[in-house]
Amino acid sequence: MISDLFTPMVIIGILASGIRLATPYLYATIGETFGQLSGVLNLGVDGIMLMGAFSGFYVTYMTDNYWLGLLAAILTGALMGLMMAFISVTLKSEQGISGIGLYLFGLGLSDLLFQVSLGTVKTVSGFPPIDIPILSDIPVIGPIFFQQNLLVYGAYLMVPIATFILNKTTWGLKIKSVGQNPAAADALGVSVTAVRYATVTLGGIFSGVAGASLSIALLNVFQQNLTSGMGFIAVALVYFGGWRPIGMLWGSLLFSSVNALQLWVQTLGLPIPSDFATMMPYVLTILALIFAVRKVSVPAALTKIFERGEG
Amino acid sequence: MQQSWWRKPKYWLGPLMPVLAVIAALIAGAVMLVLLGVNPFVAYAALVDGAFGSPNSIADTFVKATPLLLVGAGICIAFRGGVINVGGEGQLIVGALAASVAALYLGDLPGWLLITICLILGFLGGAAWGAIPGALKAYLNVNEILTTIMLNAIAIQGMNFLLSGPLMDPMQVTAGSFIPQTARFPISIDLPRLVPTRLHAGVLLAVVAAILVWLLLWRTTIGFRIRAVGLSPKAARRAGIRVERYAMLALILSGALAGLAGAVQVLGVNHRMFTDGSAAGFTGNAGFNGIVAALFGQLHPIGTIPASFFFGALLVGANKMQRVTQVPTSMIIALNGLLVIFVVSSEIWRRRLARQREMEEVAQVLQPASASEEASEG
Numbered sequence: 001m002i003s004d005l006f007t008p009m010v011i012i013g014i015l016a017s018g019i020r021l022a023t024p025y026l027y028a029t030i031g032e033t034f035g036q037l038s039g040v041l042n043l044g045v046d047g048i049m050l051m052g053a054f055s056g057f058y059v060t061y062m063t064d065n066y067w068l069g070l071l072a073a074i075l076t077g078a079l080m081g082l083m084m085a086f087i088s089v090t091l092k093s094e095q096g097i098s099g100i101g102l103y104l105f106g107l108g109l110s111d112l113l114f115q116v117s118l119g120t121v122k123t124v125s126g127f128p129p130i131d132i133p134i135l136s137d138i139p140v141i142g143p144i145f146f147q148q149n150l151l152v153y154g155a156y157l158m159v160p161i162a163t164f165i166l167n168k169t170t171w172g173l174k175i176k177s178v179g180q181n182p183a184a185a186d187a188l189g190v191s192v193t194a195v196r197y198a199t200v201t202l203g204g205i206f207s208g209v210a211g212a213s214l215s216i217a218l219l220n221v222f223q224q225n226l227t228s229g230m231g232f233i234a235v236a237l238v239y240f241g242g243w244r245p246i247g248m249l250w251g252s253l254l255f256s257s258v259n260a261l262q263l264w265v266q267t268l269g270l271p272i273p274s275d276f277a278t279m280m281p282y283v284l285t286i287l288a289l290i291f292a293v294r295k296v297s298v299p300a301a302l303t304k305i306f307e308r309g310e311g
Numbered sequence: 312m313q314q315s316w317w318r319k320p321k322y323w324l325g326p327l328m329p330v331l332a333v334i335a336a337l338i339a340g341a342v343m344l345v346l347l348g349v350n351p352f353v354a355y356a357a358l359v360d361g362a363f364g365s366p367n368s369i370a371d372t373f374v375k376a377t378p379l380l381l382v383g384a385g386i387c388i389a390f391r392g393g394v395i396n397v398g399g400e401g402q403l404i405v406g407a408l409a410a411s412v413a414a415l416y417l418g419d420l421p422g423w424l425l426i427t428i429c430l431i432l433g434f435l436g437g438a439a440w441g442a443i444p445g446a447l448k449a450y451l452n453v454n455e456i457l458t459t460i461m462l463n464a465i466a467i468q469g470m471n472f473l474l475s476g477p478l479m480d481p482m483q484v485t486a487g488s489f490i491p492q493t494a495r496f497p498i499s500i501d502l503p504r505l506v507p508t509r510l511h512a513g514v515l516l517a518v519v520a521a522i523l524v525w526l527l528l529w530r531t532t533i534g535f536r537i538r539a540v541g542l543s544p545k546a547a548r549r550a551g552i553r554v555e556r557y558a559m560l561a562l563i564l565s566g567a568l569a570g571l572a573g574a575v576q577v578l579g580v581n582h583r584m585f586t587d588g589s590a591a592g593f594t595g596n597a598g599f600n601g602i603v604a605a606l607f608g609q610l611h612p613i614g615t616i617p618a619s620f621f622f623g624a625l626l627v628g629a630n631k632m633q634r635v636t637q638v639p640t641s642m643i644i645a646l647n648g649l650l651v652i653f654v655v656s657s658e659i660w661r662r663r664l665a666r667q668r669e670m671e672e673v674a675q676v677l678q679p680a681s682a683s684e685e686a687s688e689g
Binding site: 041043047087091092093094096097098100101102103104105106107108109111112115116224225228229232233235236239275276278279282283285286289290 | 343347395397447451453454456457458460461462463464465468469471472475589590591596599602603606638639641642643644645646647648649650651652655656658659
């Protein structure tokens with residue numbers, strides 16, 4: 001019954017899978033943070049994730065080398081990110097809608113390629129778990145934190161790295177200035193176009209890796225609509241996390257823990273409608289959007305088209 | 312001074328953009344087909360044949376177009392009012408759920424009455440699901456793109472819960488198969504068939520709804536205000552329009568039409584509600600494809616009518632294309648995505664052309680004035 005959920009074994013299990021499952025959210029949200037901070041809302045994250053997941057899986061399946069798979073996901077993500085940059089920065093299209101276009105494109109194309117090339121659901125041996133010596137032997141904490149695979153460690157490593165880039169480097173300051181006041185940044189000689197191209201492409205790369213982390217590190221399968229909307233959640237989590245990488249960490253962990261809880265509820269066959277558990281993070285995100293987001297600073301130029309000389 | 316109209320692309324290129332976008336998307340599709348080793352002419356011929364080849368396929372095209380048209384007409388209201396509603400999927404699901412509840416519990420009522428109740432409940436369900444992001448946007452300044460996405464996810468979970476619990480077909484429980492779907496609705500509330508095909512009366516309802524949306528937007532004060540808010544919230548506010556109220560209304564109406572699409576779908580096509588766990592399993596992406604249709608119809612409800620039938624044809628024809636050439640139907644989803652991108656991207660040219668035209672008009676108006684000034688100086 002419900003008390004079954006509170007045995008140490010299950011709690012450790014939930015925490016461990018929560019930490020694992022946060023991986024795709026972390027990559028996607030951190031990548032999207034860069035784009036949004038520079039003023040571009042890329043709503044097509046889910047489509048890029050699907051393309052990254054497929055290309056990563058396909059290359060891994062064909063070459064038996066998950067590093068090549070990861071590289072394929074990175075290249076695919078970069079390409080789709082460039083596409084979004086071209087559409088939203090150069091062609092200055094309405095970001096909310098073009099993102100939906102990018103999503104449908106990725107959703108359709110990834111399934112098309114999957115059905116044409118593989119046809120049926122197959123599995124690969126992706127990134128193996130790596131035990132960190134000594135630390136992984138610590139009871140309770142060891143299995144949770146130190147027996148994960150490389151892409152999981154990488155995702156958590158991105159939090160301090162992104163924080164550093166955004167707060168301590170000139171490039172980080174340029175990104176924020178372009179997102180807050182593009183006209184002023186432009187007047188000071190910062191190329192709004194170059195910065196936005198870079199951030200949106202970087203966001204694409206991260207989304208590609210996010211997808212690959214599902215298909216060649218966590219689940220090791222690919223199927224139609226593998227992400228089932230995770231990318232959309234990631235976009236909202238960026239608001240939820242207040243455009244700070246540390247905020248992305250909490251948001252990702254919240255969603256992934258609830259996912260993990262739901263998996264365990266199903267595995268243990270508990271009589272709790274798990275749909276409600278799954279619903280909670282979405283409700284929480286809306287509440288956070290209402291109460292929290294207004295206090296932190298939304299990048300002032302987010303979704304606004306920059307036309308030189310119209311500031 | 313009279314020049315032939317075709318020498319002035321700025322006058323006709325704008326309205327032509329969606330057509331050019333379709334041609335570009337079809338060319339991109341042809342490239343994909345060639346890469347897949349399929350003759351694009353054979354594939355597209357199969358697609359056209361699948362969509363229009365027989366009375367049944369034409370009927371299927373119309374049936375497929377119905378939810379797109381209802382959602383798309385709603386999208387016209389939202390986008391014209393300056394709110395981006397990407398919550399069509401959720402609104403459609405909630406509308407279908409509301410209609411299903413009535414269909415299952417009020418089965419003793421006469422058919423015509425119950426159909427009316429179901430449709431009204433679908434409309435109201437969708438409206439409620441649009442009112443939440445609408446109110447949050449209007450009064451708390453919460454981004455409606457994000458809230459509509461979240462509400463999509465919440466609607467999916469709600470649907471999964473209801474269909475595998477309180478609304479589940481009792482037959483599924485006794486048989487032990489537990490397929491998450493409702494019982495079949497009473498036959499008395501199947502929407503009437505128009506001709507002996509799958510074509511149901513919902514398609515007429517959708518066309519009427521689109522015409523009503525056109526009347527609303529261009530022939531009523533409310534519609535004028537919605538459009539004014541969309542064009543320039545600042546100017547609208549200065550003119551005394553309560554911007555918040557009309558932005559919210561636009562989202563509510565948009566959601567209501569998507570909800571109606573859900574009700575029409577369960578009454579006209581499925582005669583029960585079902586889920587495969589995801590949104591697309593029930594909606595077939597209609598919530599997103601409706602946006603595609605509305606954009607393609609230039610965000611004009613009347614333009615959305617042929618646009619919806621065009622996309623209905625693409626979706627239906629894709630099945631035949633898959634049978635003939637083994638190219639998966641998901642190619643059409645990818646092409647729809649490209650189409651959205653092309654249409655939205657072509658806006659830059661339209662804006663540029665519109666500005667050129669405006670400047671020319673302004674110049675023409677100013678010319679005599681400056682000429683007379685010169686005269687007075689001389």
